[in-house]
Amino acid sequence: MTTTLAAGPSTRRRRISTITWRVLTYVALALIMAPAAWLLISVLAHAVPHWQWNVLWTTLTPSGGGLRDQILGTLILMLGVFIVAGSIGVLAGIHLAELARPRKRSGKASGGPLRTASDILAGFPSIVLGYVGYTALVVGLHWGFSLLPAVIILSIMVIPYIAKTTETALRQVPTGYREGAEALGMSMGYGLRKVVLKSALPGIVTGLLLALAIACGETAPLIYTAGFSPTLPHSLTHAQFPYLTYVVFQYYNAPETQYHYLAFDAALILVVIVLLLLVASRIIVSRTQRHSESARGTLRQRRPRPAGPPEPDLTLPRR
Amino acid sequence: MTAVGGVAGRLPATPQAESIGKPPLPKRAAAFFRNNEEHAWRWSARVAVVLPLAALVFAVTVLALKAWPAIRVNGWYFLYGRNWTEGSGYGAVVHTDGVAHPMGSQYGALAILWGTLASSLIAIVIALPLSIGAAFALTERLPGWISRPLGLAIEILAGIPSVVIGLWGILTFGPWLAHNVYPIIADHAPNVPVLRYFRNPVGGGEGLLSAGIVLSLMIVPIITSTTRDLFLQVPPLPKEGASALGMTDWEVANKVTLPWVRSGIIGATVLGLGRALGETIAIVMIGGAALRIPINIYQPFTTVAATILTQLDGAFTDGTGFAVATLAELALVLAVISVGVNLAARVIITRTNRIGAPVGGA
Numbered sequence: 001m002t003t004t005l006a007a008g009p010s011t012r013r014r015r016i017s018t019i020t021w022r023v024l025t026y027v028a029l030a031l032i033m034a035p036a037a038w039l040l041i042s043v044l045a046h047a048v049p050h051w052q053w054n055v056l057w058t059t060l061t062p063s064g065g066g067l068r069d070q071i072l073g074t075l076i077l078m079l080g081v082f083i084v085a086g087s088i089g090v091l092a093g094i095h096l097a098e099l100a101r102p103r104k105r106s107g108k109a110s111g112g113p114l115r116t117a118s119d120i121l122a123g124f125p126s127i128v129l130g131y132v133g134y135t136a137l138v139v140g141l142h143w144g145f146s147l148l149p150a151v152i153i154l155s156i157m158v159i160p161y162i163a164k165t166t167e168t169a170l171r172q173v174p175t176g177y178r179e180g181a182e183a184l185g186m187s188m189g190y191g192l193r194k195v196v197l198k199s200a201l202p203g204i205v206t207g208l209l210l211a212l213a214i215a216c217g218e219t220a221p222l223i224y225t226a227g228f229s230p231t232l233p234h235s236l237t238h239a240q241f242p243y244l245t246y247v248v249f250q251y252y253n254a255p256e257t258q259y260h261y262l263a264f265d266a267a268l269i270l271v272v273i274v275l276l277l278l279v280a281s282r283i284i285v286s287r288t289q290r291h292s293e294s295a296r297g298t299l300r301q302r303r304p305r306p307a308g309p310p311e312p313d314l315t316l317p318r319r
Numbered sequence: 320m321t322a323v324g325g326v327a328g329r330l331p332a333t334p335q336a337e338s339i340g341k342p343p344l345p346k347r348a349a350a351f352f353r354n355n356e357e358h359a360w361r362w363s364a365r366v367a368v369v370l371p372l373a374a375l376v377f378a379v380t381v382l383a384l385k386a387w388p389a390i391r392v393n394g395w396y397f398l399y400g401r402n403w404t405e406g407s408g409y410g411a412v413v414h415t416d417g418v419a420h421p422m423g424s425q426y427g428a429l430a431i432l433w434g435t436l437a438s439s440l441i442a443i444v445i446a447l448p449l450s451i452g453a454a455f456a457l458t459e460r461l462p463g464w465i466s467r468p469l470g471l472a473i474e475i476l477a478g479i480p481s482v483v484i485g486l487w488g489i490l491t492f493g494p495w496l497a498h499n500v501y502p503i504i505a506d507h508a509p510n511v512p513v514l515r516y517f518r519n520p521v522g523g524g525e526g527l528l529s530a531g532i533v534l535s536l537m538i539v540p541i542i543t544s545t546t547r548d549l550f551l552q553v554p555p556l557p558k559e560g561a562s563a564l565g566m567t568d569w570e571v572a573n574k575v576t577l578p579w580v581r582s583g584i585i586g587a588t589v590l591g592l593g594r595a596l597g598e599t600i601a602i603v604m605i606g607g608a609a610l611r612i613p614i615n616i617y618q619p620f621t622t623v624a625a626t627i628l629t630q631l632d633g634a635f636t637d638g639t640g641f642a643v644a645t646l647a648e649l650a651l652v653l654a655v656i657s658v659g660v661n662l663a664a665r666v667i668i669t670r671t672n673r674i675g676a677p678v679g680g681a
Contacts, residue, residue: 014567014569014570015567017567017569017570018567018568018569018570020569021568021569021572022460022568024452025452025453025455025456025460026452026456026460027452028448028449028450028451028452028453028456029452029453029456029457029469031449032449032450032453032473032476032536032539032543033469033472035492035536036472036473036475036476036536037472038487038491038492039476039479039483039484039487039492039536040475040479042487042490042491042492043483043486043487046486046490087367088367088370089367090367091363091364091366091367091368092364092367092368092370092371094360094364095364095365095367095368096368099360099361099364099365100368113372114368114369114371114372116665117371117372117375118368118371118372119661119665120375120658120661120662121371121374121375123590123593123594123597123657123658123660123661124375124378124597124654124657124658125596125597125599125624125653125654125657126597126599127597127599127624127627127628127650127653128378128382128597128624128627128650128653128654128657129378131382131627131646131647131650132377132378132381132382132650135381135382135385135647136377136381140381156371156374159370159371159374160371163368163371187353187356187357188356188357188360189356189357189359189360190353190356192360193356210478213478214478216480217478217479217480217481217482217483218480219480219481219482219599219600220599220600220624220628223628223631224628224631245480245482245600248480248482248483248486249482249485249600249603249604252486252489252490263486264486267482267483267486270480270482270483271479271480271483274475274478274479274480275475275478277478278474278475278478282471
């Protein structure tokens, strides 16, 4: 009988260890995927049997009603975060990627303490930020539970994330683009606006969308800053503000059954909003990938990759 | 060409002269913007990049100021004490070190701190091996047409609001665990140290283990996606070389790939830990909010973040404001822990990178 040496593991122990390893990796994947699928199915299974479309356009009443103002409230919060955190976060990312002078010794981009502060803020517990917002803004500035402190606190939460994604997107813009802009005599600001930011825009928008997904799913800091009300108020301060996550959190164990249905509906609407944001960001990413693949033949200078093991990205989405 | 607007005998005003003399306002504004655009970018970006640091300093300062009376009165008892009582709201107001607080109020947060660390530890112990295994399956074994949608599913899991995960945990997953999984573990756990905590009673699904498992589901996306990206960055040559030497899948993973990305995985894990420590809503829903150290792993418990949320309403009833100050002290402790964890991750990463001879699995 002939045996081929290259056939694979030669000893029993090695064969067993390899098969065990393979099986365990698949089991691990299944153990992650099964609860994830179950979670989504469970949200659907709770909401769909009692789903009524008028939830989307009727207001919350003591006997049940709909969630129109809560949905609008969540969207308004997202809009506020988009304006406040979007502008500040993108500018901070521009500073970290383009404007800060590189450090002399390591050659790495500078902004050491600022970057560290941003990363620490990204890992800061949201409830602590909520408490600070409550103490400083709601009570300290006498704003009361309202929209303005909620937007400010949510923005502080997601600014580090937007700054990080913006910086990453800007760093992927080839150096040749900047050099080309300068060689054509563009001023620094004009070149930044028309060339660099334009080509980094898809990455920046993706980061913004994911930051909005984080913001719309947040509950704990909002309870401390926005309060809750059944209907939309007409002022930025001194009026409690409605949003969806509170409905899920408070109504699922309310005494009345119609409130349970509202909690399930709110959970479904939240998941749909998050899915829409994720799908939008995916579409943007895949489109730009196609675009950049066609441009691969052009001048493309890559920054030299640092030697040694890769460092992980320490700023990741969180709620 | 006739001069437009020119009077005979006089030279028409040249456009250049006109624009030098008195340009219209929009043009001047545009020129001003053009000349100062760089400054505008630089200064606005400078202000924006300082804001996170300012927010961080502001947050810690506010917490410290607010918590100071509570820190003075509660003292070290806050860290080792087990008794958490607000005191009598109708009784006399006592002054300790000049700080007013209700009579009989005593705040020892040992159970709360214990619950925070225990639930986060359970989450990490479950999430880390699952994440590494799943990342391996996604990058090394499965073809792209399967692994890409699965990677997307993990991203979706990362985006699901924690309140929705909490809802599923308390209505569906927790009861299922309590009926189908916990009894099996509890009936077979021997009465020896550590494993003793897995014995009966299992309760109804609200408790430490349920919360730990749900937390692990929330940090799995963080660790998996980071680990997956790290695996993709491992250069193929060492792996192919190891395979060519006759190493098995397991040996390549154990001796080449994992050592290469070790520091990154540690960083991602600590990041997940930070996330688990700060999670609020899901713990409030699934943890059961009991202010004591649970007798076994299935019993209700609480964490720092959950306590800050659940005790707020009660704290308002304390007319002296001492309960609110104590919550600020809790928030400060949580902030210190999370900042410490984050900095530790940084130190670990730079350390291991400096020492790291990445290949070779010593």
